[in-house]
Amino acid sequence: MVRGPGQRLTDLALGRGEPPPGPFRPAFWRSPLRGPWLTAVLGSVLLVGIPILFVTGLLSYAAYNPDLGGGNDRTPGKGLFGFYLFTWPTDPVWLYRAVIGTHVLLGLTVLPVVLAKLWSVIPKLFAWPPVESPAKALERLSLVLLVGGAVFELMTGLMNIQLFYPWSFSFYTAHLYGAWVFIGAFVTHVALKLPTMVRALRARSLARELRTGLAETRPEEPDEFGLVAVSPAAPTMSRRGLLGLVGGGSLLLVGLAGGQTLGDRLRGTALLAPRGGSYDGDFPVNKTAASRGVTAADVGDGWRLDVVAGDRSMSLTRAELLALPQTTARLPISCVEGWSTTQTWTGVRLADLLDLVGAGPVDIVVDSLQKGGAFATVRLAGNQVADPRSLLALEVNGEALSMDHGYPARVIVPAAPGVHCTKWVREMKVLGRQA
Amino acid sequence: MSRLRALYGASPGHLVALAVGGLVSAYAVTRVPDLSTLVSIALWFGFMLIAHDLLLYPVYAAADGVAARVQHRARPRVPWTNYVRVPTVLSGLLLLAWFPLVLRLSSGYGRASGRSDDGYLGRWLAVTAVLFAVSGLLYLVRVVTTRRRSGAPGPATDPGS
Numbered sequence: 001m002v003r004g005p006g007q008r009l010t011d012l013a014l015g016r017g018e019p020p021p022g023p024f025r026p027a028f029w030r031s032p033l034r035g036p037w038l039t040a041v042l043g044s045v046l047l048v049g050i051p052i053l054f055v056t057g058l059l060s061y062a063a064y065n066p067d068l069g070g071g072n073d074r075t076p077g078k079g080l081f082g083f084y085l086f087t088w089p090t091d092p093v094w095l096y097r098a099v100i101g102t103h104v105l106l107g108l109t110v111l112p113v114v115l116a117k118l119w120s121v122i123p124k125l126f127a128w129p130p131v132e133s134p135a136k137a138l139e140r141l142s143l144v145l146l147v148g149g150a151v152f153e154l155m156t157g158l159m160n161i162q163l164f165y166p167w168s169f170s171f172y173t174a175h176l177y178g179a180w181v182f183i184g185a186f187v188t189h190v191a192l193k194l195p196t197m198v199r200a201l202r203a204r205s206l207a208r209e210l211r212t213g214l215a216e217t218r219p220e221e222p223d224e225f226g227l228v229a230v231s232p233a234a235p236t237m238s239r240r241g242l243l244g245l246v247g248g249g250s251l252l253l254v255g256l257a258g259g260q261t262l263g264d265r266l267r268g269t270a271l272l273a274p275r276g277g278s279y280d281g282d283f284p285v286n287k288t289a290a291s292r293g294v295t296a297a298d299v300g301d302g303w304r305l306d307v308v309a310g311d312r313s314m315s316l317t318r319a320e321l322l323a324l325p326q327t328t329a330r331l332p333i334s335c336v337e338g339w340s341t342t343q344t345w346t347g348v349r350l351a352d353l354l355d356l357v358g359a360g361p362v363d364i365v366v367d368s369l370q371k372g373g374a375f376a377t378v379r380l381a382g383n384q385v386a387d388p389r390s391l392l393a394l395e396v397n398g399e400a401l402s403m404d405h406g407y408p409a410r411v412i413v414p415a416a417p418g419v420h421c422t423k424w425v426r427e428m429k430v431l432g433r434q435a
Numbered sequence: 436m437s438r439l440r441a442l443y444g445a446s447p448g449h450l451v452a453l454a455v456g457g458l459v460s461a462y463a464v465t466r467v468p469d470l471s472t473l474v475s476i477a478l479w480f481g482f483m484l485i486a487h488d489l490l491l492y493p494v495y496a497a498a499d500g501v502a503a504r505v506q507h508r509a510r511p512r513v514p515w516t517n518y519v520r521v522p523t524v525l526s527g528l529l530l531l532a533w534f535p536l537v538l539r540l541s542s543g544y545g546r547a548s549g550r551s552d553d554g555y556l557g558r559w560l561a562v563t564a565v566l567f568a569v570s571g572l573l574y575l576v577r578v579v580t581t582r583r584r585s586g587a588p589g590p591a592t593d594p595g596s
Contacts, residue, residue: 077468099568112528117587118487125488133444138453145460148484155483163543164535169472178476180463188456192449236503236516245521249528256529271558272533275548284548291546404549 001034019128024326029123034067035220036200037209039227041243042117043197047190049110053153054183056100060336061176063088063096063417068363068379068431071418074172081180090387093414097334100417101221104338105254107157112249114150116242122227139192142185149182161337162274196225258338260284267341275339282402283341286418289403293371294424299408305392308429309359318408319393324348335418345412347393351383353428361386363431366411369424379422379431382412392425409431495527513581518574522566529559 019025052233066073089095131137153175160171167174183189203221217235220228237245259270264283270276275284289295327349334340351361362382370376384390390413394401401407406423413421439447467473499520506516535541536555544552 012594036539054569075466077466079466080462081466108532111532115528116489119492122488122492135443135445135449138457139449142456142460144484145480148480151483152480156479158532159535162533162535162541163547164541165543166540167475169475173467173472174476174479177466178480180466181460181480184456184461185457186456187459188452191456192450231549236514237520241517245524248521249525252525253528255534257532271562272529274536274544274554277554288549290549291543317544366502401527 008194016129017390023123023126026123026127026226028126028229030221030229030231030233032217032229032235033237033239033370034120034123034172035228036196036223036225037204037220038239040119040200041196042113042120042246043204044201045192046110046115046117047197049106049113050186053103053106053110054179054186056099057175057179058084058108059099060096060103060417061177062086063099064420065379065381065384068381070365071375071377072379074170074374075176078176081176083141085412087381087383088415090314090384090390090414090416091230093389095415096417097214097261097332097340098223100334100338101340104157104161105258105261106258107154108253109250111154111158112246115156116246118147121227125358127226130169130384142188145181145185146189149178149185152178153182178407210243212240264341273339274337275335276287283343283405284339285404286335286337287370288371289407292368292373292376292424294369294403296403299403299424300370303408305353305409306427306429307353307357308427309354309357310430311359314356314361318394321348321392321409325352326394327388327391329391329414331389331410331412331414333412333418333421340418344397345390345391345393346395346398347390347409347412350380350392350411350413351388353392354385354430357430359430365427365429365431366422366425367427367429368422369426375419376421378411378422380411380413380416380420384416387414389414392428500521512585513574513578514572518570520578522563522570525566526559526563529562533559 005302028198033407045306054409061075064072064081065088066075067077067085069076129198131140147188155177156171156178160175165171183349214235217238219232222228222230225382255269256271257276259268260265260273260276267276267284268278301317304317305321307316318416325348326346328344328346330342330344332340332342348363354361354364364385366378366380367377368378380390391411392409393406393412394409396405401410406425409425410423411421439450464473467476489520502516502519506514530537533555534553536544537559539552539556541552544550
């Protein structure tokens with residue numbers, strides 16, 4: 001049969017015959033470092049990192065106590081994905097700090113590893129024919145979710161902590177469901193590739209590779225996956241050099257951001273983190289009074305705290321609150337954006353306030369003066385109210401709260417996410433029928 | 436079993452792995468509250484994929500290729516590509532992570548935090564400058580030690596990369 005140009009086009013469309021020129025031809029890929037071993041090393045780092053990222057993310061969701069409903073649950077349509085939720089404890093006080101700090105800093109850590117992993121397998125993006133069988137077609141579809149999901153989760157996370165929202169969807173919705181879409185593809189990928197990874201890791205010794213300089217760097221053995229270049233260029237970097245660059249990238253990213261999480265003394269080292277650098281004796285603010293429409297008039301002499309339990313209620317001025325027994329607690333406040341700070345808070349125990357209206361330590365709703373914002377109203381669980389360190393703080397470090405830190409009164413609850421430590425509190429009300 | 440393998444192109448285990456993961460992903464898709472949100476998220480998923488595979492990767496690979504060609508033509512006694520590559524990659528990673536603050540794209544940051552994002556560009560440039568300075572210094576040391584080892588300066592030879 002004579003093969004006309006039409007036949008050639010059909011062949012191309014079906015991925016038969018010669019691959020089109022460029023990246024679709026194996027000879028296009030010339031890096032002498034690509035190979036199953038390198039991919040497996042990077043993959044094994046992600047095999048540890050990604051499950052930790054996923055679990056800390058799920059724990060951060062649990063920390064909001066979404067089962068209390070209301071604004072606590074940013075993703076009420078979660079369905080079965082709420083299977084693991086539990087009432088968030090107040091001990092240890094650094095629990096949320098550790099969970100979200102790990103999540104954000106580990107996200108920064110894996111960023112260079114993910115990029116290197118994608119670099120190491122990019123020839124497979126241009127594999128020819130593009131679809132060999134139904135099995136390969138499904139696997140490639142799953143890889144779209146894997147790669148798209150990895151980049152999506154990392155970038156939405158990073159953009160969220162910088163308050164950069166070029167999209168219209170809720171970050172909570174996108175980051176949570178995006179994570180589940182991704183983790184489905186991740187589980188598939190691990191199941192399909194784990195044996196390959198183990199075999200590839202066994203083929204070379206990491207210790208020996210770390211002793212191999214540029215002059216001795218050779219391509220890996222020809223492989224069945226199309227990762228090892230068929231006509232490799234001379235190496236310009238050793239494998240240990242590449243791994244060092246990836247690790248160095250992770251260290252640099254964490255080194256210039258970790259200070260916003262690890263402690264107030266180290267905050268100055270976090271040169272590029274959203275809540276790093278110098279604060280001149282003050283500590284970071286998530287949302288200023290101005291950004292939430294809270295004015296001096298709102299919190300002047302007319303301000304009252306209402307404590308409500310069913311039909312019993314009480315209205316207290318700031319002076320009356322200061323006249324109640326005061327408790328001091330040194331507690332961290334940790335934001336979902338990954339930064340945290342530990343301060344000494346003084347105020348009235350939440351449990352004592354509820355006692356004034358005859359209520360025990362039950363689930364409550366805390367309402368803020370702030371106008372708008374996702375967390376103007378927050379629900380606290382009974383165990384959070386009962387903790388003797390949970391306060392309606394009036395002072396921080398021995399001085400009255402500043403406006404930006406929540407004057408006249410703010411909630412501070414051990415181990416709760418920062419957005420649940422409501423500022424500019426207006427009302428505390430017993431939730432539902434429990435009064 | 437062999438018929439499945441012939442039709443499908445892989446073992447039943449392969450299909451099971453894809454089905455299990457696919458179910459989780461598909462269920463997550465059904466949890467997105469409304470269609471417009473779903474479309475928007477899907478577009479961003481796709482955009483992130485393209486942004487890496489067809490934008491970021493080709494750009495950095497091309498830049499690397501240019502550096503390699505320039506060095507190949509210049510035939511320096513001590514190859515310098517890695518002394519440019521490493522600080523460029525590190526600085527690029529920092530920019531990739533913090534571009535909203537560095538490029539002042541986050542309109543809400545100043546009002547929310549009560550601080551200006553003025554300093555981030557300067558700090559990123561300063562870190563970049565330090566990275567290149569350290570790299571340049573190391574290169575200089577390398578050049579000097581290579582020259583000492585090889586005795587009197589002679590004609591440039593192939594770096595033997």
